[in-house]
Amino acid sequence: MKTKFLLPVLAAIFAMGMSFTTISTNLNASDYIYNNGSWQPISEQSCQAGPHNCRVQLGQGGQIFDVYDEMNLSTKKTSASSLPKVIK
């Protein structure tokens, strides 16, 4: 009888562990990019306020994205520079 509950209990423990790990990873992210219809957390970008959009490039020669403060399209960050910052 005990073995019948072994796998479900293991699944529950794994799930709890995974969710805490994901949350702690996401908490480190304070900015976001909107990539292919979904939000992707990135580290805080130090864009100084300016006339341009704050932008990041995913790797050298990679795709360029606007940076958002929150997971909300109305929270786009601005920058003094027009050049995107390359992030990994």
Add this chain to the structure above:
Amino acid sequence: MFFTPNQKHWILEGITFLFILLFIYAAASKLLAYEQFKAQLEQSPFLSSFADFLVWGVPATELVIATLLFWPKLKLEGFWCSFILMMIFTIYIIIVLNFSESIPCSCGGVISTFSWTQHLIFNIGFILIALFGIFLNPETDKIIVGSAKGLSFNKK
């Protein structure tokens, strides 16, 4: 039919494991990031009116289904509920894909980094797994055999 009883048992255990992992992970991620989940629901034009209810209702439903799957006697009901819930999520995704482009995913953990198309494929995969679990469940066999017996009894 195609599997020995032992193979059926382990496949069902595997499917149960996957669904418990999915539902508890999704529910815990939503509850741990409560404010973020609520904000995402409020941004959705389809769900914003029900955001206060759904912010608790969705994780609670996921946890109830995971609990059903824990108990061998309630596993079939658990698979049916999993199938229905995944169908509801999939219909929502299809609506989003057809009527909107900028709704954030109101889902938890790493699943929230999926694009809507990836999410759709993921959900269809789990719908098929749930159906497979229902098909392999010994209780389903009993129901089919029982109704077949009932039919033959009625003929007499």
